[in-house]
Amino acid sequence: MKALVLSGGSGTRLRPISYAMPKQLVPIAGKPVLEYVLENIRDLDIKEVGIVVGDWAQEIIEAIGDGSRFGLRITYIRQDQPLGIAHCVKLAREFLDEDDFVLYLGDIMLDGDLPAQAREFLRARPAA
DSSP states (O other): OEEEEEEOOOOGGGTTGGGTSOGGGOEETTEEHHHHHHHHHHHTTOOEEEEEEOTTHHHHHHHHTTSGGGTOEEEEEEOSSOOOHHHHHHHTHHHHTTOOEEEEETTOOOOSOHHHHHHHHHHHOOOO
16 A cells, blocks of 8 residues: 655645745644654555655655655655646556555644554445
């Protein structure tokens, strides 16, 4: 299983903060939101992560690197224009191949037992 993290949005609703940094790197309790996302993915025993990046690509790449400090292998996927979630999945098609994947928004904090939710998803195998 792989993960696809969407980190290409411009963050207009977070202005003026997002004028100076990508919304995925806004710190919460001293750590960028995207780091929490990657830690949650690691806790799902997923090792391969594609991160879709846009205008702030360089800043995100510099902050996250190759993923080794999270125990992950990260592939960056460039999105030239924010054209929605389905477009991100289309751009990531080669990376995702035929694998199952978790799609995670790179600017949100999730609470709860994500590994338990993932196990239930795999057990039930819903359509989406």
